[in-house]
Amino acid sequence: MKVFPIAEGIQMVSVNATGFLFEGMWDLPYGVSINSYVVGKEEVALIDGICGWDHTKEGLDTFLKEAGIKLEDIKHVVLNHMEPDHTEWISAFLELYTDFDFYCSKPASLLLEHFFGKDDRIKVVADGDTLELASGHKLTFVSAPGVHWPDTMMTFEETTKTLFTCDNFGSFGSLESLTDEGCEEKDLEFLETQQQRYYSNVLASFSTQVGRGVQKTRELNPAIIAPGHGLAWKKDVNRIMDDYDRYVQYSKGIAKEEVLVLWGSMYGMSGKMVQYIEEILEREGMTHKAIPVNTTDLGTIIQHAWSATGIIVVAPTYEFNLFPPMSYTVEEMGTKRVQGRVGFYTGSFGWSGGGKKHFAEIIERKKMNWDLVEGYEFKGTPKEEDKRVVEEKVLEVIKKVRTCIAEQ
């Protein structure tokens, strides 16, 4: 756990968490930071608690010492969002100390009771309500429903113009420096890949609500953006707002001039076509990446799908349907609202086929609104005739992607 001052009387508490699956399912190749904040001194407000605390009395004492506060100074605990990555500390904390109030939205108050039991300390706050501290800090609560969960709000500290945004503006990736001031450009560029991963894996389904949250943030004109995961932004708050605006835009279809080739193959027949497709994309100067879906975690697949305007799916027929690792992948892209892409399916079959039909059925049922180039199934290994047809289709995908980007 690191404790670091980010503004007058405001400290960031951050821990790098690794070696587990986020939400029980998302791989974290570079871990994830979980942040909370300490505001004030004699009358302290903890925002999103004490992330990274080991739940022991000794661990709590260490935290209090590093933050330079006393336990009895903690008068207020603000809960911006009830997901346990930000609230799992509550039960253990209540065992040691109870002389404080919780501040949270109405939906969060219901979740608090269901997660941690009924509590008479809960103060329900609405958009625009304020809390003034003895230190002069003034907290205003800003509702942000649907930024991950229906309970979410943000908290704005007016004297320092610090906005505590919880999941909004979050990122995967462990932190060395806790703020963007301590990062070099190459660090920020790397962390941007982890931001896109976090956004696409965790927030993508709620892109409309996140977009509203970004708009609300711009209206508040914060000097510091202090999220629950990832860097606190001080040097360049516009950079993270612009990145998030882009991610929200990608949910509408037109993303980067990139083609993602998602593929799966049992015996290498469809795999041969993947090699050929990559050669065409290379020759045509189209940025591309090929990912085997049966050996790649879903988080990585969705991360790359998020910024690709074109997605080519290559997989065989399996028991009259699309190869199961691929049908699962396409279904999950639908759930994460990978929508409005330029798409094309091709794959090998033995006797009846069925992969093409199943693929189109998923795109339709999940309302993904892809602009599909007519799919193409081939028997066994790809022959010259099959390659000729697929080449035409891939050129059509490239053309459509370039037209989308040009007309944007």
Ligand SMILES: Cc1cc2nc3c(=O)[nH]c(=O)nc-3n(C[C@H](O)[C@H](O)[C@H](O)COP(=O)(O)O)c2cc1C
């Ligand atoms: C378990 C299994 C189920 C299959 N089911 C079908 C099927 O229902 N219809 C069909 O046309 N081919 C079916 N096939 C044949 C494959 O689609 C065919 O062998 C294809 O060339 C495999 O391509 P791949 O090497 O890219 O995996 C099946 C093959 C296997 C191993």
Ligand SMILES: [Fe+2]
């Ligand atoms: Fe969350």
Ligand SMILES: [Fe+2]
């Ligand atoms: Fe979170």
